Amino acid sequence: MSATSTAAKHRAQPLSRAEKARLSEGKRAERRLGWLLCAPAAIVMVAVTAYPILYSVWLSLQRYDLKFPDDREFVGLSNYVTVLGNQYWWTAFGVTMLITVVTVVVELVLGMALALVMHRTLVGRGIVRTSALIPYGIVTVVAAFSWRYAWTPGTGYLANLFSDSAPLTERASSLAIIMLAEIWKTTPFMALLLMAGLALVPEDLLKAAAMDGATAWQRFTKVMLPVMKPAILVALLFRTLDAFRVFDNIYVLTAGANETSSVSMLAYNNLIKGLNLGIGSTMSVLIFLTVAIIAFVFVKLFGTAAPGSSEEGRR
Amino acid sequence: MADIVLDKVGKQYPDGTVAVRDVDLEIADGEFVILVGPSGCGKSTLLNMIAGLEDISSGELRIGGERMNEKAPRDRDIAMVFQSYALYPNMTVRENMAFPLRLAKLDKATIDEKVAEAAKVLELTELLERKPANLSGGQRQRVAMGRAIVRSPKAFLMDEPLSNLDAKLRVQMRTVVSRLQKRLGTTTVYVTHDQTEAMTLGDRVVVLRAGVVQQVGDPQTLYDHPANLFVAGFIGSPAMNFLSARALDGALRTALGDVPIGDRLRGMLERGEAPQEMILGVRPEHFEDAALVDEAARAKGREFEAPVELVESMGSDKYVYLTVEGERASSAELEELAADAGAADLPAGGANLVTRLSAESRVREGGPYKVWFNLEKIHLFDPSDGRNITLHEGRAAGIS
Numbered sequence: 242m243s244a245t246s247t248a249a250k251h252r253a254q255p256l257s258r259a260e261k262a263r264l265s266e267g268k269r270a271e272r273r274l275g276w277l278l279c280a281p282a283a284i285v286m287v288a289v290t291a292y293p294i295l296y297s298v299w300l301s302l303q304r305y306d307l308k309f310p311d312d313r314e315f316v317g318l319s320n321y322v323t324v325l326g327n328q329y330w331w332t333a334f335g336v337t338m339l340i341t342v343v344t345v346v347v348e349l350v351l352g353m354a355l356a357l358v359m360h361r362t363l364v365g366r367g368i369v370r371t372s373a374l375i376p377y378g379i380v381t382v383v384a385a386f387s388w389r390y391a392w393t394p395g396t397g398y399l400a401n402l403f404s405d406s407a408p409l410t411e412r413a414s415s416l417a418i419i420m421l422a423e424i425w426k427t428t429p430f431m432a433l434l435l436m437a438g439l440a441l442v443p444e445d446l447l448k449a450a451a452m453d454g455a456t457a458w459q460r461f462t463k464v465m466l467p468v469m470k471p472a473i474l475v476a477l478l479f480r481t482l483d484a485f486r487v488f489d490n491i492y493v494l495t496a497g498a499n500e501t502s503s504v505s506m507l508a509y510n511n512l513i514k515g516l517n518l519g520i521g522s523t524m525s526v527l528i529f530l531t532v533a534i535i536a537f538v539f540v541k542l543f544g545t546a547a548p549g550s551s552e553e554g555r556r
Numbered sequence: 557m558a559d560i561v562l563d564k565v566g567k568q569y570p571d572g573t574v575a576v577r578d579v580d581l582e583i584a585d586g587e588f589v590i591l592v593g594p595s596g597c598g599k600s601t602l603l604n605m606i607a608g609l610e611d612i613s614s615g616e617l618r619i620g621g622e623r624m625n626e627k628a629p630r631d632r633d634i635a636m637v638f639q640s641y642a643l644y645p646n647m648t649v650r651e652n653m654a655f656p657l658r659l660a661k662l663d664k665a666t667i668d669e670k671v672a673e674a675a676k677v678l679e680l681t682e683l684l685e686r687k688p689a690n691l692s693g694g695q696r697q698r699v700a701m702g703r704a705i706v707r708s709p710k711a712f713l714m715d716e717p718l719s720n721l722d723a724k725l726r727v728q729m730r731t732v733v734s735r736l737q738k739r740l741g742t743t744t745v746y747v748t749h750d751q752t753e754a755m756t757l758g759d760r761v762v763v764l765r766a767g768v769v770q771q772v773g774d775p776q777t778l779y780d781h782p783a784n785l786f787v788a789g790f791i792g793s794p795a796m797n798f799l800s801a802r803a804l805d806g807a808l809r810t811a812l813g814d815v816p817i818g819d820r821l822r823g824m825l826e827r828g829e830a831p832q833e834m835i836l837g838v839r840p841e842h843f844e845d846a847a848l849v850d851e852a853a854r855a856k857g858r859e860f861e862a863p864v865e866l867v868e869s870m871g872s873d874k875y876v877y878l879t880v881e882g883e884r885a886s887s888a889e890l891e892e893l894a895a896d897a898g899a900a901d902l903p904a905g906g907a908n909l910v911t912r913l914s915a916e917s918r919v920r921e922g923g924p925y926k927v928w929f930n931l932e933k934i935h936l937f938d939p940s941d942g943r944n945i946t947l948h949e950g951r952a953a954g955i956s
């Protein structure tokens with residue numbers, strides 16, 4: 242706060258040419274230092290991610306099926322035409338979108354409620370926080386199996402509640418269960434991210450709003466949410482990107498039966514099971530592009546910034 | 557507008573801390589009352605209870621004659637200014653000031669009018685479209701005040717509103733606050749830990765210590781007739797000097813020499829209403845250069861000689877730090893005051909007496925010097941409970 246106000250003061254004064262030169266000199270040195278500090282991490286990241294990504298792009302431009310390795314051939318964008326013209330792809334895309342939107346929205350609401358509870362709890366804070374995080378600590382595949390058994394007719398305790406139904410054999414109920422498992426698992430993570438944002442809302446601000454005549458709901462919507470906005474956007478971005486790549490739960494619960502495949506599932510089926518490297522890679526690249534677009538929309542349109550860098554600080 | 561009555565109000569936090577104890581206070585309509593005391597004495601807690609931000613553990617709070625204990629802050633119709641200003645960072649100055657009015661569902665034209673008026677009073681008109689992050693401390697403070705005055709509440713509560721400003725701005729804003737309060741005539745409760753602010757601002761000052769009201773009165777009364785050691789030491793800068801004193805053979809033995817005891821005090825000593833061991837309190841300005849005291853005045857006081865440690869010339873007068881023999885007065889109150897002041901009032905070295913002499917004084921550092929002090933203005937305190945023994949029917953009577 243004080244840093245920005247001094248910065249504002251600096252800006253208000255007209256700078257002489259020499260001062261400007263000195264300033265930009267310092268700025269440049271600072272920028273160079275910034276790059277140098279980032280370099281090791283950036284290099285490792287490029288080495289680990291850039292190569293596979295580029296290789297996928299390269300593969301996606303070829304007809305390449307390991308079952309017919311002799312037919313390997315450069316085909317340009319025809320794999321993309323095949324995938325984008327395919328009904329299975331679009332079904333999976335729709336399923337993925339549905340799962341993403343529903344789970345992220347529900348997680349946001351539940352996560353916020355959980356965060357508020359954890360933030361307000363005075364007694365047994367540690368216990369409350371730890372127990373809330375348990376679902377996130379369990380390996381997804383393990384959790385998914387326990388969900389599957391729970392919903393298996395005859396042996397599962399949840400399936401028995403709804404007498405003789407087999408929910409994992411129908412599309413709507415399967416999707417619902419997949420989403421339930423996803424939400425159950427990641428809501429604590431959401432809550433944790435949001436709690437960090439809650440800690441940024443000064444207590445005085447809420448008191449001031451109460452004095453100004455705001456109800457509890459108005460304090461939440463008009464004061465808390467705007468102040469937390471950066472933290473909420475970061476949480477949403479993380480979760481959206483994560484949710485869009487949903488795989489484990491579907492793999493264990495339905496294995497993609499009854500049109501419950503996500504795009505990741507479809508890519509896996511083509512790539513690993515079908516051994517069709519060309520089509521599988523094309524799907525991977527398309528998933529990558531979608532995720533990039535989502536990230537771009539969040540960062541550019543909603544102004545999502547890294548946690549800690551305030552809106553003012555970025556100007 | 558309304559009066560505020562606190563009837564045996566107390567506060568115990570869930571962890572057992574008793575922050576405020578049985579406070580009785582009647583604040584008249586339009587009055588400007590200051591709550592003052594060292595950090596942690598329960599000022600904010602008391603203010604938050606009036607605001608409705610903290611529950612009242614015991615006693616009753618009435619505003620305008622109506623019981624308020626169970627009412628939510630929004631139903632009390634009072635405005636509050638916080639030390640941190642608590643401006644909404646996502647809103648412009650205009651939106652910040654309009655916020656309480658929008659919540660009160662006033663129509664747009666009325667809101668604009670009221671905001672414009674408040675902005676004019678506080679000279680914020682040019683800043684209306686700015687965000688709080690782009691304002692200076694003083695400007696933010698004024699916005700916080702503006703947000704409080706726009707809706708013409710029954711009362712203003714201010715919790716150390718000037719503490720985050722630098723010294724010069726603080727003095728300026730003090731007059732702004734004072735003028736604003738006079739102009740609006742709204743009942744105001746103002747919290748501060750700065751006794752200068754308390755003395756200069758309020759109609760009445762309430763001195764708090766550890767959640768207990770020590771004394772309530774106008775600034776001059778607190779200064780001239782402190783009810784106890786704590787008030788005497790807290791109000792006034794530089795602080796009152798405290799020395800130990802012992803009643804013996806009809807006189808008071810002190811480091812400043814023997815002081816005769818008057819009839820009233822002798823009576824009290826005989827009846828056991830005053831202890832033999834006491835604490836003598838003399839304010840710095842009740843000393844004078846002995847050479848400058850005329851015959852008539854000389855009889856009213858006593859002279860003594862002491863080595864001069866340090867002389868600070870202020871132009872209008874001189875602060876002279878002297879070293880006197882004898883043990884330092886000690887009591888729980890004095891220790892608390894010293895802790896609060898960070899013991900910064902005394903200069904380094906052995907000096908233990910701060911005096912304020914006329915500018916004409918020729919006092920020099922180093923050698924001993926003759927100083928006179930006014931016996932009519934001295935106070936005596938009981939070290940066990942801090943009570944001012946010289947107080948007679950609320951007025952300090954010296955050693956008469």
Ligand SMILES: Nc1ncnc2c1ncn2[C@@H]1O[C@H](COP(=O)(O)OP(=O)(O)O)[C@@H](O)[C@H]1O
Pocket residue numbers: 569570571573574575593594595596597598599600601602
């Ligand atoms: N929420 C709380 N829980 C427990 N004790 C508190 C709480 N708030 C304040 N206190 C205690 O109550 C006392 C008075 O605090 P406060 O009213 O903030 O003092 P002041 O404003 O005069 O500095 C302090 O001893 C403080 O530690």
Ligand SMILES: [Mg+2]
Pocket residue numbers: 599600601
């Ligand atoms: Mg306080």
